[in-house]
Amino acid sequence: MKGGIGQLMKQAQEMQANMKKAQDEMASITVIGESGAGMVRITMTCQHQVKAVEIDDALFGDDKEMLEDLITAAFNDSIYKVEKTTQEKFSGMTSGLNFPAGMKLPF
Numbered sequence: 584m585k586g587g588i589g590q591l592m593k594q595a596q597e598m599q600a601n602m603k604k605a606q607d608e609m610a611s612i613t614v615i616g617e618s619g620a621g622m623v624r625i626t627m628t629c630q631h632q633v634k635a636v637e638i639d640d641a642l643f644g645d646d647k648e649m650l651e652d653l654i655t656a657a658f659n660d661s662i663y664k665v666e667k668t669t670q671e672k673f674s675g676m677t678s679g680l681n682f683p684a685g686m687k688l689p690f
Contacts, residue, residue, distance in 0.1 A: 605672055606630075614668055616661025623653040627661040629668050 609629035616625045622639040636657075642650050 602673070609669060609672065612668060612672075614661055614664035616657045616659070616664055618656035618660060619653045623650075623657040625654075625657045625661045627665055629665050629672075631662070631665060633658075633661075 610632075612629045613626050613634060614629065616627065617623065619639075619642070622642055624635075624637040625633060626635040626637075627633050636654070638650070638654070642653065
């Protein structure tokens with residue numbers, strides 16, 4: 584039994600090191616969320632840090648509320664893409680582990 588626990592601890596340490604490496608990589612991966620057919624674009628890292636907001640000049644003369652809605656939609660699109668990218672990156676790392684249904688690891 585002692586060998587089994589030792590092996591389990593070794594696997595946990597390896598997984599922890601792999602997760603740290605993947606989290607560091609996530610800081611350098613960016614996604615671009617868009618709305619209004621690309622008229623509003625938000626660039627965000629996979630650690631949810633906004634790097635840039637681009638707004639097409641044509642929108643500045645339009646309705647303020649519409650512009651606010653487009654920014655909100657682009658931001659939400661960025662978050663969706665970050666979550667999808669993060670899930671894809673970490674999905675293989677947790678395979679073989681028996682987590683309860685719906686449990687998420689903090690990424």
